[in-house]
Amino acid sequence: MERKININRVLFALIVLVIVVFLLIYLFVPRAESSEEVNLMVDLTGKTVEEAKAFADKYKLNLIIEEQNDTTEKDKIFEQSINVNSEIKENDTLIIYVSLGINYEELKVNELGDVPIMMYHGIHNITDNEYTGGNVDKDGYQRTKEAFIEDLEFYYNSGYRMIRLQDYVNGIIDVEAGLSPIILTFDDGLENNIKVTGLDENGNIIIDPNSAVGVLEDFKKKYPDFNVTATFFVNGGLFQQSEYNEKILNWLVDNGYDIGNHSYSHADFTTISKEKSIQEIGIVYNLLEKYIPGKYVNIVALPFGSPYDKNHGNFEAILNGIYNGNEYKTESTLRVGWMPETSPFNLNFENTFLKRVRAWDDNGNDWDIKKSFEYLQDTRYISDGDKNTITVPQDRVEKVKNNYNLKVNTY
Ligand SMILES: [Zn+2]
Numbered sequence: 281m282e283r284k285i286n287i288n289r290v291l292f293a294l295i296v297l298v299i300v301v302f303l304l305i306y307l308f309v310p311r312a313e314s315s316e317e318v319n320l321m322v323d324l325t326g327k328t329v330e331e332a333k334a335f336a337d338k339y340k341l342n343l344i345i346e347e348q349n350d351t352t353e354k355d356k357i358f359e360q361s362i363n364v365n366s367e368i369k370e371n372d373t374l375i376i377y378v379s380l381g382i383n384y385e386e387l388k389v390n391e392l393g394d395v396p397i398m399m400y401h402g403i404h405n406i407t408d409n410e411y412t413g414g415n416v417d418k419d420g421y422q423r424t425k426e427a428f429i430e431d432l433e434f435y436y437n438s439g440y441r442m443i444r445l446q447d448y449v450n451g452i453i454d455v456e457a458g459l460s461p462i463i464l465t466f467d468d469g470l471e472n473n474i475k476v477t478g479l480d481e482n483g484n485i486i487i488d489p490n491s492a493v494g495v496l497e498d499f500k501k502k503y504p505d506f507n508v509t510a511t512f513f514v515n516g517g518l519f520q521q522s523e524y525n526e527k528i529l530n531w532l533v534d535n536g537y538d539i540g541n542h543s544y545s546h547a548d549f550t551t552i553s554k555e556k557s558i559q560e561i562g563i564v565y566n567l568l569e570k571y572i573p574g575k576y577v578n579i580v581a582l583p584f585g586s587p588y589d590k591n592h593g594n595f596e597a598i599l600n601g602i603y604n605g606n607e608y609k610t611e612s613t614l615r616v617g618w619m620p621e622t623s624p625f626n627l628n629f630e631n632t633f634l635k636r637v638r639a640w641d642d643n644g645n646d647w648d649i650k651k652s653f654e655y656l657q658d659t660r661y662i663s664d665g666d667k668n669t670i671t672v673p674q675d676r677v678e679k680v681k682n683n684y685n686l687k688v689n690t691y
Pocket of ligand 1: 467468542546583584
């Protein structure tokens, strides 16, 4: 009996000891798990960017803000990259999507609409021209500086904003919601496109404010949201100021303008051989490669619009060729006149053979500026404000050709 009692006591003491040891371990040995608290993602949808910033600051997250179209109220968050209640750690990246709150119907958004590619040549600083509406010549290929300024004011006030031709050809249309894209082109590389009057003390070119680029630079300052740009198509003589060739071409590409190919000698592609056609195109590409390697656009403005027909044997020579060991590939060509082109997202868009609007005045006849823009009133491209989406009315969605892998929205 006595012995049994002793065993029980020993057992009891052992159990107490074990409990005490565990208690001590529990109290004094630090536990890795509980030293760091677990933070969980909250629901930010419907909240503002400021609230998201405060949250990201508190938990030291890298916040990325994306503005996108959504029916959610303007400036409110409609999506977040981290799921609610997921664990978040310092330096995690959190993307929030903020609604632009655009009412497509009210703005009549139509990203299948038409885009005017304006065709200019020379800009002349004269006022006493004898032809109608600021045309210098009877055919209207040359325009006074005064008329050019009026044209630009008209485009801006009619809700057009400039985009690069190169971007248009590649389906990149970055224009504010409710507004429309316009493209400016200049053929022939005339001196009055960018007239250099000398060099400043740093060796930079001084540009005549009366030349086309001078006028465009003024508009850049006057209307920063006009996104002023243009593409100049040159022949072998570039801008007819050989001592400044390198400086002019570099200045243009450094200042948001583009240079394309107008053939070496302003060739008529219906009258020359295929070999000569390759030479005409290849020399200009090689010249541009020499002065601005890789910075020109592979687009040809067809001289006289020749060879007028995509099926002409020389058209292929304009698109592809090898000259002096250099291979060229032309991604697009421009015709002469006569009306706006369609959207690059339209099924009918043919990006290698683009129509242009002749920038001239003929009292509203023959697809001059007035007539073209009257026509555009009903057919114009109206942007949704997001270059990554194609937004069209529901009943036109089957007309969309989504070559650029963009998101298609309908309303
Ligand atoms: Zn020309």
